[in-house]
Amino acid sequence: MKALILRLSKVLGLFYLARKLTANKTRVLCYHGISVEDEHLFRPGLFMQKSTFARRMQLLKEWNFTSISLDDYIDQREQGVVKKNAMVITIDDGWQAILEGMWPQIRACQFQATLYLSSYFIQHRRPVFKVAVFYLFWKHDGLFKPAQDSCLVEYRGKELNAEMLLEVVKQLGSDYERPILLELCAYFGESSDAWQQKGKFMFLSPEQVAELHNQGLAIELHTHKHRFSEVGAEEARQELQRNQKAIVEMTGKRPEHFCYPRGEFREEQLAILNDLGIRSATTTDNELCSDTHHIHKLPRIMDNDSISELEFEAEVSGFMTLLRGLGR
Ligand SMILES: [Zn+2]
Numbered sequence: 001m002k003a004l005i006l007r008l009s010k011v012l013g014l015f016y017l018a019r020k021l022t023a024n025k026t027r028v029l030c031y032h033g034i035s036v037e038d039e040h041l042f043r044p045g046l047f048m049q050k051s052t053f054a055r056r057m058q059l060l061k062e063w064n065f066t067s068i069s070l071d072d073y074i075d076q077r078e079q080g081v082v083k084k085n086a087m088v089i090t091i092d093d094g095w096q097a098i099l100e101g102m103w104p105q106i107r108a109c110q111f112q113a114t115l116y117l118s119s120y121f122i123q124h125r126r127p128v129f130k131v132a133v134f135y136l137f138w139k140h141d142g143l144f145k146p147a148q149d150s151c152l153v154e155y156r157g158k159e160l161n162a163e164m165l166l167e168v169v170k171q172l173g174s175d176y177e178r179p180i181l182l183e184l185c186a187y188f189g190e191s192s193d194a195w196q197q198k199g200k201f202m203f204l205s206p207e208q209v210a211e212l213h214n215q216g217l218a219i220e221l222h223t224h225k226h227r228f229s230e231v232g233a234e235e236a237r238q239e240l241q242r243n244q245k246a247i248v249e250m251t252g253k254r255p256e257h258f259c260y261p262r263g264e265f266r267e268e269q270l271a272i273l274n275d276l277g278i279r280s281a282t283t284t285d286n287e288l289c290s291d292t293h294h295i296h297k298l299p300r301i302m303d304n305d306s307i308s309e310l311e312f313e314a315e316v317s318g319f320m321t322l323l324r325g326l327g328r
Contacts, residue, residue, distance in 0.1 A: 006310050006319075015317040022318030025288035026073060027065060027087040029316075030300040034101030036200040042135050044305035050101040052305050056312065057105045060087065063316065067111035069218060070257050074280050077291055089113040090282060090300065092222060092259055094122055096199040099208060103217065115212065116222035116259035116282075119246035122209060127192055127201035129177040130166060133184065135201070137162040140188040147187075151179050206250050213251040220257040221247070221278070229264035237272050244276075257281070258296075270296050288321045 009015060031053065032046045033039070039047035060067075065087040068076070076082045089106065091098055094117040106113050121128055137144070143159040146152045152168060160168065165184075169176050185192045195201055204212070213219050224242035231239065240258070247255045256279045263284025273281055273296050280295050287299035301315050314320050 003308065003310060006314050009319060010310070010313070015313060015319050018319035018322050019317045022288055022321060023084045024082065025290045025318065025321070026082060027316055028073075028282060028289045028298060028300040029060075029087060029089050030282070030284065030302050031089070031091045031098075031102065032093055033095030034097035035305070036097050036195075036198050038139075039135065039200070040305040042138050043131075045302070046131070047095075047097075048101075048303070048305040050097075053102055054105045055309070056303060057109045057111065059309065059312070060111075060316070061109045063313075065316075067109070067113075069112040070114045070220065070280065071218065072112075074257070074295070077295070080291070082291055090259065091115045093118055093226070094203045094209070094222075096202040096204050096208070099199075099204065099212070103212060103215070106217075107215070112216070112218075114218040114220050114257065115209075116220050116257075117209065117243070117247060118203075118222045118224065118226045118261070119243050120225045121203035122206055122250075123246065125196075125202065125205060126178055127181060127195050128203065129169070129174075129181060132181055132192075132195075132201045133166060134162050136184055136188050136190065139190075142188075144184055144187055146183065150183055151176065152183075209247075209250045213253065218257075219247050219251050219253070220255045220259070222259050223261055226261045228261050228269070229266055233269070233272065236269055237276070240272065240276055240278075260284075286315070287324075288318055 031048065034053065035047040035049050040049045065085055066083055068083060068086050068088060070088050070090070073082070073086065073088050089111055091102060091113060094115060143161055144165060145157065145159050146155045148156050150156050155168065165180070169180055181192055209219060221240060221243050223239040224246065225239060227239055228236050244255055256277065258273065258278045258281040260281060260283055280298060282298045282300050284302055285299035286302045288301070289298050293299060303312065
């Protein structure tokens with residue numbers, strides 16, 4: 001039904017009209033990682049197929065959006081002269097597969113892009129624990145029964161689901177993450193070594209981040225351990241400062257733009273951003289960005305592997321923004 005309405009709207013020229021009416025708004029696009037094997041089936045919002053991403057870039061090129069850097073966008077906003085039909089490409093987290101699956105396509109289109117980097121898994125190179133755990137339970141659809149020699153001494157022979165296991169490891173501390181993941185992979189018949197070799201659930205290495213920066217990808221803030229709204233003021237500040245320090249060490253350039261992990265923040269936390277001189281911050285509110293949006297609450301278009309080309313066009317053209325506006 002939705003597809004039919006969108007198709008009809010496009011045929012009637014409403015996408016074209018929406019594009020004209022929203023030309024002064026900026027499309028800030030949000031991407032995450034690239035699927036190495038079947039992760040796009042697991043979390044299509046977190047892992048996009050390389051082919052889907054390449055096609056998106058091709059479409060944006062065909063639709064004649066002007067790619068500008070985040071720095072340029074904020075400069076233009078401050079000067080009150082934001083270019084029409086501008087778009088800003090942002091990538092969250094720092095997944096390793098973007099190296100092959102995104103960056104070459106971005107460069108081929110001569111687009112600018114920003115990577116909001118979480119630094120913990122750049123420094124601690126192993127599969128991202130929480131995501132890997134959810135993936136294993138999703139794929140194998142069963143409970144985990146720690147063996148009699150498991151390091152989870154108290155849970156030997158008991159049955160755990162993903163949430164229970166994550167809670168147990170949270171109590172035990174992050175030193176348990178690696179041995180537990182090895183146990184869990186062995187239990188479900190997967191190899192975390194093979195994952196590591198393929199870059200599945202892996203973040204970039206510090207050297208790869210430095211190289212991407214040298215090639216023109218802007219590296220910006222996403223906190224050290226991907227935590228912000230859930231921690232207190234002092235810890236949130238430290239998350240940003242550790243992240244900032246790690247990025248400066250890799251790139252030699254001080255990051256000034258921030259993306260809230262999961263797009264979440266508490267209103268009183270905006271003071272921390274002001275204190276640290278952070279020029280802009282983006283959320284996961286799915287919307288076009290206008291110069292009336294708060295500089296620390298910039299919305300983005302959240303792209304996703306399960307979004308059809310027609311739905312993508314409906315968002316990017318501004319048609320959905322206008323529709324939502326009418327709804328309100
Ligand atoms: Zn993130």
